[in-house]
Amino acid sequence: MSLLYTILSGANLKDIFITLLSLICLYIIRFYYKHFTRINPLPGPLPIPLIGSFEIFKNDIDAWFYKLNKSCEHDGVFELNIAGNRQIVITRAEYVEKFLASNSSSINHIMRTANNGLLDLFDLEKKGVGLNHDYQHWKFNRHIFLQAVMPLSSTNKPSQYVNLLFEEMSNYWIDLKHKNDDSVVIDISTWMRRFTSDFISLLTTGEQMSTINYYYRMIKNEEVTKEMIDSENFIESINTFVSDNQILFVPKILRNFPIIKSRVDHMLGNCNYFYGKLVEIVRKRREEMKNSDDINKFISKENDLLTSLIIANTQYDPQPQKNADPSLLRPMTDDEIRGVMFDAFVAGTDTTVNTFCFALYYLSHNPDVKKKLVEEIESVFQDDFNRPITFDDLEKLKYCEAVIKETSRVRPTVSMVSRYSSKSDKVAGYEWPSNVLFILYVRGINTNPLYWKDPEKFDPERFYDPQEIENQHKNSFSMFGGGPRMCLGRKIAMIIMKTLLALIYRKFDVELVDMQAPLQVETSTITICKELNVRLTPRKRVV
Numbered sequence: 001m002s003l004l005y006t007i008l009s010g011a012n013l014k015d016i017f018i019t020l021l022s023l024i025c026l027y028i029i030r031f032y033y034k035h036f037t038r039i040n041p042l043p044g045p046l047p048i049p050l051i052g053s054f055e056i057f058k059n060d061i062d063a064w065f066y067k068l069n070k071s072c073e074h075d076g077v078f079e080l081n082i083a084g085n086r087q088i089v090i091t092r093a094e095y096v097e098k099f100l101a102s103n104s105s106s107i108n109h110i111m112r113t114a115n116n117g118l119l120d121l122f123d124l125e126k127k128g129v130g131l132n133h134d135y136q137h138w139k140f141n142r143h144i145f146l147q148a149v150m151p152l153s154s155t156n157k158p159s160q161y162v163n164l165l166f167e168e169m170s171n172y173w174i175d176l177k178h179k180n181d182d183s184v185v186i187d188i189s190t191w192m193r194r195f196t197s198d199f200i201s202l203l204t205t206g207e208q209m210s211t212i213n214y215y216y217r218m219i220k221n222e223e224v225t226k227e228m229i230d231s232e233n234f235i236e237s238i239n240t241f242v243s244d245n246q247i248l249f250v251p252k253i254l255r256n257f258p259i260i261k262s263r264v265d266h267m268l269g270n271c272n273y274f275y276g277k278l279v280e281i282v283r284k285r286r287e288e289m290k291n292s293d294d295i296n297k298f299i300s301k302e303n304d305l306l307t308s309l310i311i312a313n314t315q316y317d318p319q320p321q322k323n324a325d326p327s328l329l330r331p332m333t334d335d336e337i338r339g340v341m342f343d344a345f346v347a348g349t350d351t352t353v354n355t356f357c358f359a360l361y362y363l364s365h366n367p368d369v370k371k372k373l374v375e376e377i378e379s380v381f382q383d384d385f386n387r388p389i390t391f392d393d394l395e396k397l398k399y400c401e402a403v404i405k406e407t408s409r410v411r412p413t414v415s416m417v418s419r420y421s422s423k424s425d426k427v428a429g430y431e432w433p434s435n436v437l438f439i440l441y442v443r444g445i446n447t448n449p450l451y452w453k454d455p456e457k458f459d460p461e462r463f464y465d466p467q468e469i470e471n472q473h474k475n476s477f478s479m480f481g482g483g484p485r486m487c488l489g490r491k492i493a494m495i496i497m498k499t500l501l502a503l504i505y506r507k508f509d510v511e512l513v514d515m516q517a518p519l520q521v522e523t524s525t526i527t528i529c530k531e532l533n534v535r536l537t538p539r540k541r542v543v
């Protein structure tokens with residue numbers, strides 16, 4: 001330090017300027033030297049030092065990927081540079097087996113990111129599941145999360161919650177309709193964001209937040225309680241995290257650059273608030289359990305996620321694991337539970353909202369598909385259009401499931417899945433060293449004409465007609481990823497979306513307010529439906 005001071009104090013401004021300029025030039029020369037001598041050069045835009053491509057500052061990264069994918073003519077692999085990191089983008093089904101298989105071939109690519117960004121600053125490097133970069137911690141958290149969530153996925157509970165919340169929400173919609181008009185116009189994406197937050201809250205804690213109620217009261221200009229405001233702030237913090245989480249991957253060296261610093265600081269404040277709330281919830285439940293005079297009531301496979309996480313590997317665990325790896329057999333700490341709860345809220349809310357909104361959009365643009373869906377719903381519920389939808393009903397809603405899958409094919413909410421290699425490996429026909437970031441461009445594969453006829457056409461028969469299902473190319477469709485990092489909430493997500501689609505089309509005629517308007521989307525790590533205005537008209541027989 002003192003040497004630097006001596007040099008600087010003896011130098012004039014011009015010398016400092018020349019030195020700085022020389023250093024920058026050297027850095028640029030080194031950057032491009034490394035770029036042009038890189039291993040396995042692939043087509044892709046020329047990167048800018050430190051930044052990579054300016055497109056990362058745009059709101060819809062997916063639109064950029066989609067365009068690049070087309071211009072690379074479906075060669076199956078191209079490359080990009082984002083924030084100084086080289087990324088190999090895969091768009092062929094044949095090449096993704098290595099990452100998405102459930103066998104040992106995917107073990108070389110188990111991490112999701114390079115971890116040269118700010119994960120540790122946000123205390124995510126060793127926490128939770130989704131962004132966890134520490135193999136042992138990830139394995140433990142994933143094991144316990146899976147153990148807690150899977151039993152719930154085969155009970156009636158998730159459908160019950162959807163029925164309950166839909167009843168509340170649809171009553172508000174009916175109340176909001178104009179007196180002289182039968183219908184109501186709403187931005188369904190805003191309502192559904194609250195719906196899924198209230199749902200995940202019920203699923204994880206057994207307690208409902210009040211965000212649907214808050215939103216209704218805001219529209220009606222009615223008084224809101226402190227509890228409602230707290231719920232709203234809580235979901236606001238989830239939205240902030242989801243919409244700006246690319247900031248976690250900014251290289252450490254850029255952390256204090258002017259615009260980046262304010263975004264990082266804002267996100268830090270947001271995460272601290274979010275973590276604080278979650279820890280509060282965990283501690284409160286522990287306290288309730290400790291003070292309960294009947295601890296046995298907590299020993300159930302139908303527990304909410306939080307209770308299951310607390311009792312996992314304790315004497316109260318209803319499904320003690322005997323043969324598992326010993327490192328997986330300890331109880332979780334409060335901080336670990338907080339990390340997993342964080343994942344449930346972040347990974348479970350926006351993904352589901354957006355897939356649901358996209359389904360409404362495509363159904364409105366495809367009246368024949370909508371007709372077939374409504375016919376299926378009518379055939380399952382016959383004349384009883386008001387009874388709650390059960391887990392058993394969902395089994396019969398096969399076309400409904402095909403609609404959801406087709407929606408995710410043409411417009412996946414998670415359009416990119418990443419993997420970071422820990423060992424050298426052959427991928428997409430090239431030999432790669434370790435520490436390479438691969439992006440499986442799901443939307444590119446899902447709409448690749450090599451595997452799909454008329455790929456842009458919305459046609460749920462692809463997932464309904466047994467012949468079409470039989471002819472599907474392996475790995476040509478992925479909605480929930482695959483292999484050891486496959487989505488942990490996939491079963492619950494399907495339950496929510498099927499129940500919701502059946503409930504809404506059973507009760508309302510759903511139309512887009514503006515059929516000419518394109519989908520309003522924005523992609524950070526997931527594709528978000530920013531707004532979707534629909535007109536809901538109660539179906540005659542149920543009013």
Ligand code: HEM
Nearest residue numbers: 129130347348351352414480481482485486487488489493
């Ligand atoms: C339509 C709804 C959903 C979609 C499309 C979706 C999609 C995905 C995808 C593509 C991944 C990455 C998988 C991979 O890397 O191979 C993922 C991971 C994950 N999802 Fe979901 N998801 C949805 C709903 C949910 C829900 C409701 C939950 C929780 C209740 C959830 C929890 C998770 C978790 C914890 C991970 C991280 C797994 C890991 O890294 O090991 N997801 N999801």
